[in-house]
Amino acid sequence: xxxxxxxxxxxxxxxxxxxxxxxxxxxxxxxxxxxxxxxxxxxxxxxxxxxxxxxxxxxxxxxxxxxxxxxxxxxxxxxxxxxxxxxxxxxxxxxxxxxxxxxxxxxxxxxxxxxxxxxxxxxxxxxxxxxxxxxxxxxxxxxxxxxxxxxxxxxxxxxxxxxxxxxxxxxxxxxxxxxxxxxxxxxxxxxxxxxxxxxxxxxxxxxxxxxxxxxxxxxxxxxxxxxxxxxxxxxxxxxxxxxxxxxxxxxxxxxxxxxxxxxxxxxxxxxxxxxxxxxxxxxxxx
Amino acid sequence: xxxxxxxxxxxxxxxxxxxxxxxxxxxxxxxxxxxxxxxxxxxxxxxxxxxxxxxxxxxxxxxxxxxxxxxxxxxxxxxxxxxxxxxxxxxxxxxxxxxxxxxxxxxxxxxxxxxxxxxxxxxxxxxxxxxxxxxxxxxxxxxxxxxxxxxxxxxxxxxxxxxxxxxxxxxxxxxxxxxxxxxxxxxxxxxxxxxxxxxxxxxxxxxxxxxxxxxxxxxxxxxxxxxxxxxxxxxxxxxxxxxxxxxxxxxxxxxxxxxxxxxxxxxxxxxxxxxxx
Numbered sequence: 001x002x003x004x005x006x007x008x009x010x011x012x013x014x015x016x017x018x019x020x021x022x023x024x025x026x027x028x029x030x031x032x033x034x035x036x037x038x039x040x041x042x043x044x045x046x047x048x049x050x051x052x053x054x055x056x057x058x059x060x061x062x063x064x065x066x067x068x069x070x071x072x073x074x075x076x077x078x079x080x081x082x083x084x085x086x087x088x089x090x091x092x093x094x095x096x097x098x099x100x101x102x103x104x105x106x107x108x109x110x111x112x113x114x115x116x117x118x119x120x121x122x123x124x125x126x127x128x129x130x131x132x133x134x135x136x137x138x139x140x141x142x143x144x145x146x147x148x149x150x151x152x153x154x155x156x157x158x159x160x161x162x163x164x165x166x167x168x169x170x171x172x173x174x175x176x177x178x179x180x181x182x183x184x185x186x187x188x189x190x191x192x193x194x195x196x197x198x199x200x201x202x203x204x205x206x207x208x209x210x211x212x213x214x215x216x217x218x219x220x221x222x223x224x225x226x227x228x229x230x231x232x233x234x235x236x237x238x239x240x241x242x243x244x245x246x247x248x249x250x251x252x253x254x255x256x257x258x259x260x261x262x263x264x265x266x267x268x269x270x271x272x273x274x275x276x277x278x279x280x281x282x283x284x285x286x
Numbered sequence: 287x288x289x290x291x292x293x294x295x296x297x298x299x300x301x302x303x304x305x306x307x308x309x310x311x312x313x314x315x316x317x318x319x320x321x322x323x324x325x326x327x328x329x330x331x332x333x334x335x336x337x338x339x340x341x342x343x344x345x346x347x348x349x350x351x352x353x354x355x356x357x358x359x360x361x362x363x364x365x366x367x368x369x370x371x372x373x374x375x376x377x378x379x380x381x382x383x384x385x386x387x388x389x390x391x392x393x394x395x396x397x398x399x400x401x402x403x404x405x406x407x408x409x410x411x412x413x414x415x416x417x418x419x420x421x422x423x424x425x426x427x428x429x430x431x432x433x434x435x436x437x438x439x440x441x442x443x444x445x446x447x448x449x450x451x452x453x454x455x456x457x458x459x460x461x462x463x464x465x466x467x468x469x470x471x472x473x474x475x476x477x478x479x480x481x482x483x484x485x486x487x488x489x490x491x492x493x494x495x496x497x498x499x500x501x502x503x504x505x506x507x508x509x510x511x512x513x514x515x516x517x518x519x520x521x522x523x524x525x526x527x528x529x530x531x532x533x534x535x536x537x538x539x540x541x542x543x544x545x546x547x548x549x550x551x552x553x554x555x556x557x558x559x560x561x562x563x
Binding site: 006186188189190191192215216217218219221222224225226245248251252256259262263265266267268 | 447448449450451453476477478480481483484485515518521522524525526527554555556558559
């Protein structure tokens with residue numbers, strides 16, 4: 001009641017990205033059995049979605065080389081989604097073969113970032129994702145779309161909200177059920193978050209939006225609060241704040257799931273997540 | 287570790303150059319209780335006092351007040367609390383008794399035309415009592431404001447508050463004290479500080495306490511962080527288009543200086559990120 005009276009969502013879905021986004025940005029290569037144990041522990045916390053791994057070439061992302069073993073090795077709890085990254089059709093097919101039932105594609109609002117990260121233009125990446133989305137649709141596999149650099153780019157600097165809205169709309173139109181807007185380098189503030197969301201909300205229904213805030217400048221919780229105040233009800237976070245920032249040495253990266261849940265609890269917003277069991281999973285992986 | 291007087295003076299002088307308008311310099315408390323502040327007189331007399339910048343000092347009682355004024359202080363602060371147990375453990379008396387002591391300071395300060403800032407601790411929770419009612423915070427704030435404090439700084443002493451409890455507490459306090467006289471002093475022990483500050487700003491609060499480099503751990507939670515980092519607050523306010531007059535780069539440099547002098551890592555995320563980008 002408290003959250004409703006204040007215009008906040010009653011429930012926020014937390015998408016746990018620690019095992020993928022988190023571990024991908026940690027220096028130490030984590031053994032497969034540890035990854036599986038982490039995901040199994042996270043499955044018992046009440047988290048509704050846990051990003052498991054990435055079906056990308058091990059040449060590019062050595063940390064995710066064991067994607068098949070992880071996908072096949074984890075417990076699958078009823079009511080919990082286990083999305084995986086699939087950068088292209090080949091990755092998609094491998095993911096399905098390994099038992100994936102939800103996939104994600106990663107776009108960007110910055111041309112430079114797209115080129116540096118996946119070696120092609122935004123347009124070319126969208127074409128690749130469309131292939132994935134088409135196959136996924138045929139198999140009734142939901143696809144989540146990510147938009148990186150939504151509040152700033154390590155190469156281009158400022159990113160215009162209209163560009164974020166444009167890329168989001170492309171991903172949504174191709175059939176992504178949800179668009180996760182990522183502040184990839186954590187430079188955003190409540191000011192830029194608000195402007196960006198206002199632009200995107202003109203193109204995408206609110207219920208299909210998520211925010212993926214990095215805490216590199218300590219702004220994540222304030223940015224998430226702003227998003228939630230505007231009605232966004234899906235938040236990505238990483239247990240123990242796993243995952244540094246590859247663009248700012250020594251800086252932090254993902255926002256910690258524990259801190260997000262603490263804040264949402266304090267706001268009277270339901271997440272279904274047991275804070276203590278998440279903390280225990282965090283202690284385990286740390 | 288006790289910081290050498292020269293380093294303290296250097297720190298304050300550097301902070302004076304950043305555009306900050308208020309820098310809490312020291313505390314005129316007995317060195318028996320707070321050894322770190324034993325050099326209060328030397329610090330007060332040693333710093334450069336820039337025009338347009340205030341250098342308030344803590345004065346827990348009349349004796350401290352008199353020592354502060356003798357050392358050149360032009361503004362003082364008194365520290366109350368919204369929790370009886372915290373007051374008892376911290377200064378060994380009840381809230382009512384502490385307010386009486388402050389009354390003496392207020393009388394002397396008024397006679398000397400010295401502005402007094404009032405702090406209320408434990409506004410969003412107490413390490414001993416747990417939950418603190420918003421009504422109690424409003425009551426203590428009102429008493430301190432009525433005594434003559436020009437500003438009341440509401441402190442989330444153990445950083446336990448969230449935007450939910452901040453909003454509830456401020457709503458109650460704003461019924462008793464004008465919002466223009468309110469400040470928030472958020473601790474980042476649970477990572478909630480910036481979100482809590484944001485809510486306060488949204489409700490019209492326009493004075494925020496912060497600590498360069500996030501200096502100051504939490505004495506009630508071993509290993510936990512304490513004060514919110516000034517750099518991170520300024521970064522957020524800049525992004526919101528809210529004017530502070532503070533030069534963020536200079537502030538980051540001051541944080542680097544004091545962390546080197548203390549041989550510790552900064553608690554400011556902005557500072558951590560800025561080194562490499």
